Amino acid sequence: MSDDDAESNIDDDPETVLDSLFATIKQRQEELPEDSYTASLFTHEKGENEVLEKLGEEATEVILAAKDDDLNDLQYESADFVYHLLVLFAMKGLDVDDLRDELESRF
Numbered sequence: 302m303s304d305d306d307a308e309s310n311i312d313d314d315p316e317t318v319l320d321s322l323f324a325t326i327k328q329r330q331e332e333l334p335e336d337s338y339t340a341s342l343f344t345h346e347k348g349e350n351e352v353l354e355k356l357g358e359e360a361t362e363v364i365l366a367a368k369d370d371d372l373n374d375l376q377y378e379s380a381d382f383v384y385h386l387l388v389l390f391a392m393k394g395l396d397v398d399d400l401r402d403e404l405e406s407r408f
């Protein structure tokens with residue numbers, strides 16, 4: 302993490318972690334700070350392909366961790382995957398609420 306302002310998005314309520322993370326991602330998208338990995342995904346020369354490739358890599362790492370029954374790694378790589386998925390949502394103009402709505406509609 303490179304960020305004082307990201308910390309200001311963090312809420313103590315664990316149910317809002319995804320909202321806080323998404324708010325930070327949107328902030329990076331708007332402000333494009335030079336030292337931010339997130340901002341670099343929005344300005345990458347490969348365009349959205351960079352985050353799409355990352356999602357593919359992280360999905361593979363999730364699968365490998367599961368096959369190895371390495372639960373710590375499964376947790377870690379899953380978080381990497383979800384983070385990159387939320388960056389993709391921001392790129393496409395979707396919101397974390399769209400993901401929540403889709404999941405809720407399946408109850």
Ligand SMILES: N=c1c2ncn([C@@H]3O[C@H](COP(=O)(O)OP(=O)(O)OP(=O)(O)O)[C@@H](O)[C@H]3O)c2ncn1[C@@H]1O[C@H](COP(=O)(O)O)[C@@H](O)[C@H]1O
Pocket residue numbers: 302303304307322325326329336337338339340380381384
């Ligand atoms: N949640 C994340 C997050 N998850 C993963 N990553 C980055 O995603 C990249 C993943 O690429 P790799 O898999 O190649 O990473 P790696 O660590 O080299 O390789 P592995 O160990 O995963 O195999 C790494 O650079 C991670 O740092 C993240 N970068 C940022 N965030 C969040 O985004 C916020 C803003 O951060 P900045 O990007 O620094 O502005 C942070 O406060 C965090 O909340």
